[in-house]
Amino acid sequence: MTKDAAWILANHWVAAWNAHDLDLIMAHYEDAIELTSPVAAQLLGTPGGKVAGKASLRAYFQRGLELYPELRFHLEDVLWGVNSVVLYYTNQKGTRTGEFMELSAVGKVARVVAHYSA
Numbered sequence: 001m002t003k004d005a006a007w008i009l010a011n012h013w014v015a016a017w018n019a020h021d022l023d024l025i026m027a028h029y030e031d032a033i034e035l036t037s038p039v040a041a042q043l044l045g046t047p048g049g050k051v052a053g054k055a056s057l058r059a060y061f062q063r064g065l066e067l068y069p070e071l072r073f074h075l076e077d078v079l080w081g082v083n084s085v086v087l088y089y090t091n092q093k094g095t096r097t098g099e100f101m102e103l104s105a106v107g108k109v110a111r112v113v114a115h116y117s118a
Contacts, residue, residue, distance in 0.1 A: 001103065006080035009107070010087050014075045020065050026058055030108045033057050037114035043067070073097075 009028070016024035031054045040060060041049030051060050065071065072092040079086040084102045091097065096117035104110040 001080050001083055001085065003078075003080055005107075006078045006085045009085060010075055010078040013087065014073045014089065017071070017073050020069075020071070022058065022062055022065065025061060026054065028109050029054055029057060030104050030110045033110060033112070035060075035112040035114070037112070038116060039064070039114065 013025075013028055016028070033052070033054055035051040035057055037049050037051070039049070040051050041047060043063060044051070044060065051057050070092055073089045074091075075087065075089045076096075077088040079088070084100065087097075087099045087101065089097055089099075098115045100113045100115075101109045102111040
């Protein structure tokens with residue numbers, strides 16, 4: 001992962017979300033994706049907030065897009081590692097989010113851990 005590759009990934013990811021294009025959003029993820037998020041815990045009623053597998057993630061994201069039709073992200077910063085990135089962004093309500101994304105060998109997101117401000 002390079003700085004430029006991390007920013008390209010982040011900008012494409014944010015653009016997909018801002019377009020509310022579920023197919024484009026899902027193109028970023030591996031089939032065996034694992035996501036952990038406090039929002040997932042709340043929306044799905046699961047204390048661990050874990051979503052496993054691409055089909056489950058798609059259903060979770062679809063539910064989120066339906067519940068929040070005004071959803072919009074503004075990318076604030078991107079941090080890059082050896083095979084991971086952290087996207088730092090704000091949403092339409094001003095909530096700050098940091099998402100750690102571990103990437104597979106082919107550059108798709110294999111694991112996400114999301115963190116939110118109050």
